[in-house]
Amino acid sequence: MNNTMEYKGYVGSVEFSEEDGLFYGKVMGIRALISYEGSTAAELVNDFHGAVDDYLALCEENHTEPERAYKGSFNVRISPELHKQAVIFAMAHNMSLNSLVENSIEQAVHAG
Template sequence: MKDRIIYEDFIASIHFSTEDNTFFGKIEGIDDLVTFEGDNVQSLNQAFRDAVEDYKELCKMKNLDPHKSYRGTFNVRINPELHKKAVQIALKEGMSLNQFIQKAIEDELNSVMKK
């Protein structure tokens, strides 16, 4: 079983509790904590869809965007040698490291989205 499920443009992480014999999940990529559970895969999927719809309705009532807001900055920890190579290639290409990393991410996203 995948540990992620998708409904519309919401993604949830999924887990199983052997103690409770229950599937449970959490909607990822939002500013709030929204969880759901089910006794089987079908009830888990329905609980996820219901949780998304309830969350969207709550956000609509509060005039909020249901998706997490992003600032456009984040820290990345990578191998020092990879860091060095990225800086060297960026300089050779006449770009900053930020521009190089942004292009690399865009290229990877485009590649993945074509699949």
């Protein structure tokens, strides 16, 4: 089972409240709170699409740039010693530190 859905480049979570008998979720990876719900999977998907469309329309109306998640750039904080070891390893293998990090994350994601 997949606990996310995607629409217009936005990724939304999928959760279920047994107590309320509702599916619900929110758009992930941005600061703006965009939430949605539905009593069926189809209603959840429709409300998700509507919430994203409403957010984009509001941004256009206010002449603001919509937030975009997952731009491909992020900061990572690690120990200075691990940083040094990673740079040495990357240099020894004729690759950049960015390539090492990207390859390592790709291997971890595909292994899981």
